[in-house]
Every structure is written in C-alpha cells, then in structure tokens.
Amino acid sequence: MTSVAEKPPRQDVPPEPVRPTLRQRLSRWDVRFSPYLYIAPFFVVFGLTGLFPLLYTGYVSLFDWEIGDDDPKFIGLENFVTLLGDAQFWNAVVNTISIFVLSSGPQLVIAILLAALLSLRLRFPASWRVGILLPYSASLVALGIIFANLFGPRYGLVNAMLEAVGLDRVEWQANRFASHLAIATMVNWRWTGYNALIVLAAMQALPRDVYEAAVVDGAGAVRRFFSITLPMLKPTLIFVVVTSTIGGLQIFTEPKLFDAMPGSNNGGSQHQFQTLTLYLYQSAFEGFDLGYASAIAWLLFLLIVLIALVNFLITRRVAATTGLKR
Amino acid sequence: MTVRIFPRGRGGSRFFVYATLIAFVAGSLFPFYWSFLVASRDTGMLSDHLPPLLPGGNFWANAGRVFDAVPFWKALGNSLIVAGTVTLTTVLFSALAGFAFAKMRFRGSNGLFVFIVVTLAVPTQLGVIPLFIMMSDLGWAGHLQAVIVPNLVTAFGVFWMRQYIVDAVPYELIEAARVDGCSVFGTFVHVCLPAIRPAAAVLAMFTFMMSWNDFLWPLIVLDAGNPTVQVALEKLQSGHYVDYSLVLAGTTLATIPVLIVFLLLGRQIVSGIMQGAVKG
Numbered sequence: 319m320t321s322v323a324e325k326p327p328r329q330d331v332p333p334e335p336v337r338p339t340l341r342q343r344l345s346r347w348d349v350r351f352s353p354y355l356y357i358a359p360f361f362v363v364f365g366l367t368g369l370f371p372l373l374y375t376g377y378v379s380l381f382d383w384e385i386g387d388d389d390p391k392f393i394g395l396e397n398f399v400t401l402l403g404d405a406q407f408w409n410a411v412v413n414t415i416s417i418f419v420l421s422s423g424p425q426l427v428i429a430i431l432l433a434a435l436l437s438l439r440l441r442f443p444a445s446w447r448v449g450i451l452l453p454y455s456a457s458l459v460a461l462g463i464i465f466a467n468l469f470g471p472r473y474g475l476v477n478a479m480l481e482a483v484g485l486d487r488v489e490w491q492a493n494r495f496a497s498h499l500a501i502a503t504m505v506n507w508r509w510t511g512y513n514a515l516i517v518l519a520a521m522q523a524l525p526r527d528v529y530e531a532a533v534v535d536g537a538g539a540v541r542r543f544f545s546i547t548l549p550m551l552k553p554t555l556i557f558v559v560v561t562s563t564i565g566g567l568q569i570f571t572e573p574k575l576f577d578a579m580p581g582s583n584n585g586g587s588q589h590q591f592q593t594l595t596l597y598l599y600q601s602a603f604e605g606f607d608l609g610y611a612s613a614i615a616w617l618l619f620l621l622i623v624l625i626a627l628v629n630f631l632i633t634r635r636v637a638a639t640t641g642l643k644r
Numbered sequence: 645m646t647v648r649i650f651p652r653g654r655g656g657s658r659f660f661v662y663a664t665l666i667a668f669v670a671g672s673l674f675p676f677y678w679s680f681l682v683a684s685r686d687t688g689m690l691s692d693h694l695p696p697l698l699p700g701g702n703f704w705a706n707a708g709r710v711f712d713a714v715p716f717w718k719a720l721g722n723s724l725i726v727a728g729t730v731t732l733t734t735v736l737f738s739a740l741a742g743f744a745f746a747k748m749r750f751r752g753s754n755g756l757f758v759f760i761v762v763t764l765a766v767p768t769q770l771g772v773i774p775l776f777i778m779m780s781d782l783g784w785a786g787h788l789q790a791v792i793v794p795n796l797v798t799a800f801g802v803f804w805m806r807q808y809i810v811d812a813v814p815y816e817l818i819e820a821a822r823v824d825g826c827s828v829f830g831t832f833v834h835v836c837l838p839a840i841r842p843a844a845a846v847l848a849m850f851t852f853m854m855s856w857n858d859f860l861w862p863l864i865v866l867d868a869g870n871p872t873v874q875v876a877l878e879k880l881q882s883g884h885y886v887d888y889s890l891v892l893a894g895t896t897l898a899t900i901p902v903l904i905v906f907l908l909l910g911r912q913i914v915s916g917i918m919q920g921a922v923k924g
Contacts, residue, residue, distance in 0.1 A: 345827075352828040353744035357756060359737040360797045364763060367794035371771025371778070378774055432668065435661055448910035449669035451917070455906035456676070457857040459874040460895035463881050464675045467682065467888055475678065511672065512917065519918035560765075568769050571859050574878075581882025595769070595860075603864060608773050615770045622767060 372619075379612035385602075390609070397613035407614070409589050410597040411621070413498065417573075417593065418566040418625075420502035421509075426558065428506070429513035430551075434543065436514065437521050447518075450511035461504055462575025469500045471578070491578045494590040501591060504572045513558050520554035521547065556633045563626045567618070570595040594618045676899065683707070683893035706893035710880065713890065715869065716897070719876035726788055726862075726872060727855040730795045734851045735844050737797035742805025743836050747818060748828075757806070763799045772864055779865055790865040791872070795855060801847055804920065808843035809836065846916030849909055856902060873898045 338346070379397050383390035401407050432450065440446060453461075468475050469490040477487040490500045524547065532542050548555075573591050574583065583600035585592025592600075594614060602611035685700035710716050744750070745757050775794065776785070784790040813836050821831040837844075859874045866872065868879050880894045906913065 348828050349748075350750070353748040353750040353753070356740035356744040356832075357802075359733075360741050360760065360799070360802050361756075363794065363796045364799065367775060367778075368763065368766065368768045368771060371774040372766065372768070374774035374777075375771055378777070435664060438661055440661070440665075444911050444914065446665050446669070447914045448907070449665075450672055451910065451914055452669070452672040452676075452903075452906065455853065455902050456899060457859070457874055457877075457895075457902070459857075459859050459877045460679070460899050461675065463877065463891055463895050464679045467892065468675065468678060507671070507675070511668075515914060515917050522918075564765065564767055568767055570769075575881065580886055581878075599860075599864075602773055602776075608777070612773050615773060619767065619770050626765075 375612045375615045378608055379610075379616055381609045383607070383609035383612075385606040385608060387608075393609070397610050398617070401610070401613050401617065406589055406592070406597065407617075410585075410592050410594045413494075413573075413585070413589075413591055414567055414569065414593045414595075414621075415625075416495075416498045417501050417505070417569060417591070418563070420498055421505035422559070422562045422566050424502075425506045425510050425513060425562070426555070429510050429558070430517055430548075430555075432510065432514040433517035433521055434547075436518050447515060450514060452511070453508045454512045456508065458508070458571035459575060461508060462572050465500065465504045465507075465572075466576050466580075469576075491576065491586060492590070494586075494588075497576065497586060497591040501569070501572045501576055504576075505566065505569065509562070513562070516558055517551065517554060520551050524550050552634065556630055559629045559633045560626050563629050564622055567622045567625060568595050569593050570599065574599075594621070676903065679892045679899070680896050682888055683896045686889050702889065703893065703896075706889045707897055709890050710894045710897060714876045714880050714894075715871065716873075716876055716894070719871045719873045722788060722866075722871065723856055723873040726791050727852050729792050730855045731848050731851045733796045734798055734801045735848050738801030738805045738847060739809075739837070739840060739844060740832065741797070741802045742807075742809050743813075743832050745802070745806045746809035747813060747815070747836075760799050760802050764803065768794075769860060772861060775861075776864055785865055786867045786870055788866075788870075791858075791862050794861070795858075798851070801851065804847055805840065805843060808840055812839045812843070846912060846919075849905075849913055850916065853902065853906075 378390075380392060380394055381390040382393050382396075436443070436446060436450075469477075471477065471487070471489055471491055474490065476490070480487055488496050490496050528546055528550075529542060532546055537545065570593065573585050573593050573596050576591065577584065577586065579587075583592075583596055583604050585596050595618065598611050598614040598618065601607050601614060605611075680703070681696070681699055683706050684703035685696070686702055686706075745753060779785045779790040784793075817835045818831050821835050826834060857874065858872075859878070862872045862875050863878065866875055868875075871879065877891075877894050877898055881891045
C-alpha cells in the first residue's frame with residue numbers, strides 16, 4: 319500500500335462484488351478514523367496543558383522545589399504539614415471565602431430580580447440587555463485599577479461622596495472587612511448582568527400553561543414568582559451557583575490590583591485581603607517555592623470541590639422546598 | 645388566553661421598572677466614564693474636594709505618556725496576535741470536534757464527550773506552576789506561543805459547537821454530499837461550515853474577549869519587555885508613585901476598542917449568552 323496517498327481518478331467502474339475498490343476502502347477508513355482526528359486537538363491540548371499540569375502539581379507539591387532548581391528534594395507531605403500550620407494560609411482561606419460570600423450571595427439575588435425586570439414587556443428590550451452586560455466587556459485589570467482609584471483612601475470618589483453626605487471616610491484598603499466589601503463590589507459589578515441574562519434566558523423558556531393555571535387559581539404576581547418561577551429555575555440556579563463558586567474561589571486579579579502598594583502580592587499590609595490564588599502566586603513567583611505553591615494549589619482545588627458540592631446541595635434543597643415539584 | 649410571567653406594569657410600577665433599569669445601566673457605565681474623566685485631566689484634580697463631572701482636555705497628552713512608559717504598541721500587537729490566533733484555532737478545532745460528536749458514529753464517542761463536559765469544571769488555573777516549569781524547559785517562557793498553545797481549543801468551544809451542530813446540520817445533507825463523493829472533510833467544509841456561521845461568530849467573540857482580557861497566565865509567563873495589553877497595564881500601575889491620569893489613560897486606551905466592538909456586536913453577544921444558557 320504505497321500509493322494510498324494518491325486520490326484515484328473519478329471513474330464510473332461498476333463495483334466488484336467481492337473485493338472493495340481502493341476508493342471504497344479509502345472512504346471507509348475516512349469515515350472510521352476522521353472523527354478521532356477531529357477531536358484529537360482538544361485531547362492533545364487539554365492533556366498537555368490542562369490535565370498533565372494539574373496532576374503534576376500534585377507531584378511538585380511533594381518536593382522542596384525552587385524555581386530553576388535542577389535537583390529538587392523529595393520531602394513527602396511536609397509542604398502540606400507546614401501549610402496547615404501556616405497562619406497566612408488560613409488567613410487567605412478566610413479572606414477567599416469572605417470575599418466569595420460577599421460577592422456571590424448579593425449577586426445572585428440581584429441577578430434574579432434584574433432578570434425579572436428584564437422579562438417584562440419593555441421598550442427597546444435588546445438595548446437594556448446590552449446595557450447591563452457592558453461591565454462584562456471590561457478587562458479585570460482595567461477594572462481593578464479603576465476600582466482601586468474609586469476606593470482610594472485619600473482621593474477616592476467613594477470617600478468623597480461619603481463625606482459629602484456627612485459620613486466618615488472608610489479605610490477601604492486598610493480595614494479588613496471594608497477591603498473585602500470593595501473587592502466584592504468589583505466582582506458583583508462585572509458579573510451581575512451576565513448572570514441576570516442567564517437567568518432571564520431560563521425564565522423565558524418556562525412553560526406558560528403553569529402560569530395560566532396559577533392565574534386561574536388566583537395567584538398574584540409575587541406569589542407566582544416565589545411559588546413557580548424560582549422552583550422551576552432550579553437547574554439554572556445550580557449552574558450559576560456552581561460556576562460562580564469555581565470562578566469566585568480562584569479570585570486573583572481584583573485583590574492583586576486593589577493593593578495600596580501597587581505590584582505587591584501581599585494583599586494589603588497585613589494580608590487583610592490576600593486570597594488563596596494570590597498567596598499561591600506570591601509563594602511561587604516571589605518566594606520561588608514551587609513545591610509549597612503547588613501544595614496551596616491542591617488544597618485550593620479541594621476547597622473548590624468541597625464548596626461547589628455544598629452549594630450544589632443547598633441550592634437543590636432550597637429550590638426544592640419553595641414548593642411545586644416538577 | 646396568554647399570560648405573561650410578569651404582567652405589563654402600569655403607571656407607578658412602570659416608572660419604577662424603568663428607573664431601576666436606568667440606574668443599573670448608569671452604574672454599569674460609570675466606572676468607564678470615571679476612568680476617562682481622570683485620564684483626560686491631570687492627577688491634581690483628584691485632590692480637589694469635589695471632582696469635576698466633565699472630561700478635561702489632557703487625554704491625548706496622557707495617552708502619549710502611556711506609550712513612553714510601557715511598550716504599549718508592542719503590547720497591543722501581542723494581544724492582537726494572541727487573541728486572533730486563539731480565536732481562529734478555537735473556532736476551527738471546536739467546529740471539527742463538534743461535527744464529529746454531533747454527526748458521526750464512532751467507538752467511545754459518548755464517553756469522550758462526557759469527559760470533555762467534565763473538564764469544564766476543572767479549574768485549569770491551578771496547574772499554572774507545572775505549566776510554567778514546562779514552558780521554561782521548552783524555552784517558551786517570555787514568548788507568545790506560551791500564551792497561545794494552552795488556549796488553542798477549549799472544552800466550552802467543543803461543547804458549544806456540538807450543541808449547535810446537532811440541530812443545524814441535517815443528516816440528509818451530509819448523506820447527499822457523501823453520495824456525491826465528498827470526503828468526510830469535504831462534507832465538513834461544504835455542508836457543516838456554512839450552516840454554523842452564527843454559532844461560530846458568537847464563539848469567536850467570546851473567545852476573543854476572554855483571550856484579550858486574560859491576565860494571570862500571561863503575567864506569569866511573559867516578561868515586561870514582551871507583554872500583552874493586560875500585563876502592560878499592570879506594569880503601568882506598579883511604580884512607587886501611582887500617576888492616576890497616566891494609569892487610567894492606559895486603561896481607557898485598552899478598553900475603548902473592546903467597548904466599541906461590544907457596542908457594535910452587543911446584540912449578538914447577548915443572544916449568544918442567552919442561547920448558551922438555555923441549551924447548557
């Protein structure tokens with residue numbers, strides 16, 4: 319089979335009953351093997367740059383491994399042991415969860431209400447949707463810089479406005495809770511409109527007849543929203559909650575750029591808003607300790623899986639008890 | 645009788661609905677406007693007791709200083725190369741894989757597809773350390789291919805394309821093309837590609853925006869001399885003294901192109917998100 323590569327000329331030969339022609343065999347191979355060829359790019363790219371690094375992170379975490387180190391030393395689980403006794407690690411865990419709760423909770427509630435408003439019969443419906451999605455187009459870096467400026471301790475617009483209405487200025491970077499609030503505001507600003515559109519799409523796909531029956535039974539708009547709309551949105555809400563968990567717990571850009579000392583990876587002078595990914599980045603590319611950073615990566619991964627699972631269960635339960643089984 | 649999920653508002657409630665939406669859109673726009681406001685004045689304005697509400701005339705001067713402070717042209721070019729390449733390959737490879745999963749029977753196809761969907765939930769960011777080691781060993785650190793190669797195709801893209809192709813490309817057309825002597829790749833080019841243009845356009849927009857705005861990985865693997873736009877912006881900000889007019893001129897320069905594209909294609913992006921949400 320040396321001449322396989324050449325395409326045989328087109329001709330109208332009657333098919334031989336026993337031996338398939340070369341052309342038929344080529345065609346059969348084509349059908350059998352091309353699907354594998356077409357899906358190969360994904361598996362090659364994901365295998366080499368996604369799956370392998372993820373597993374290799376586990377391997378690196380067992381070593382005392384510095385950047386540029388040709389002969390890393392195997393130390394078993396020591397990185398993990400150190401990490402579990404590392405106050406800065408636990409501080410980062412608390413910060414990450416705090417920022418996550420402050421952002422995803424209000425974001426989901428507002429997104430659902432916003433979706434309810436957008437599902438009304440409005441003038442220029444498309445324009446409103448584009449309008450609320452605008453923040454999604456902004457880069458996180460630009461956002462981080464802009465919000466760091468707005469929340470600036472001395473010349474920030476937010477403090478200027480607080481003072482204008484007679485309130486005290488807030489140390490947005492220095493105060494731990496205030497810094498979490500400011501970072502959560504950034505996250506919410508970017509993602510609320512996006513999530514509202516996802517919820518809106520699901521709302522529009524809900525079956526009308528249930529609502530008609532409810533109207534006949536005399537249920538008001540508010541009652542219909544809580545007893546029909548919310549429970550039927552369950553799958554979508556689970557989707558939104560799980561994706562925002564995965565994204566929210568990896569938060570990096572916002573806290574990195576929010577620092578009063580730009581370029582620092584400390585997450586504030588007292589690490590008051592250092593998140594896990596920021597600590598991971600600091601350990602790896604400022605402390606040059608790749609083993610330790612890999613251990614952080616694995617614990618972060620476990621935390622994400624754990625919280626995503628808990629959220630999944632809660633969302634399912636909450637949506638199920640509001641009433642109406644499908 | 646048709647019942648809307650929410651009845652048409654009347655009088656006061658209608659006013660409330662529009663007022664809320666206007667407040668939301670104004671809030672969405674405000675940080676962009678603030679960024680431009682500061683960028684078009686000099687940093688001294690920030691120490692004024694109440695900031696001005698209208699832009700000043702210094703924008704081009706400040707923008708000029710951005711190009712002096714960081715290699716901004718180079719960053720723009722790099723971002724275009726990276727986002728452009730990633731968008732092209734993602735759409736092409738996703739369409740090919742989506743076509744295979746949607747319209748071809750082959751051993752293991754179900755299992756392989758489920759695997760792809762599961763990988764959607766795996767935060768690939770967590771593998772950045774070994775990925776960095778790999779790129780250093782290859783000698784790719786500091787070069788654009790280190791940013792491009794890991795993003796050549798995405799699980800989301802394959803999933804998205806498959807969902808669309810299932811409905812958009814009828815089997816009859818594929819069979820007809822096969823009978824006429826088309827190879828499998830031929831049917832992909834002549835039957836599948838023309839039918840999936842809308843989905844491909846949406847995927848292209850998403851991919852371009854994501855790639856253009858990506859930060860963590862380019863920050864790790866590229867250096868200050870050869871940055872993407874996002875990395876250059878961060879470098880602009882990380883001096884000892886932050887010149888906000890300069891920095892926000894940089895963010896404005898980096899945002900305006902994306903914002904224009906977004907406003908032009910906003911409707912398609914919105915419908916793309918809503919379509920993906922229903923099907924996902």
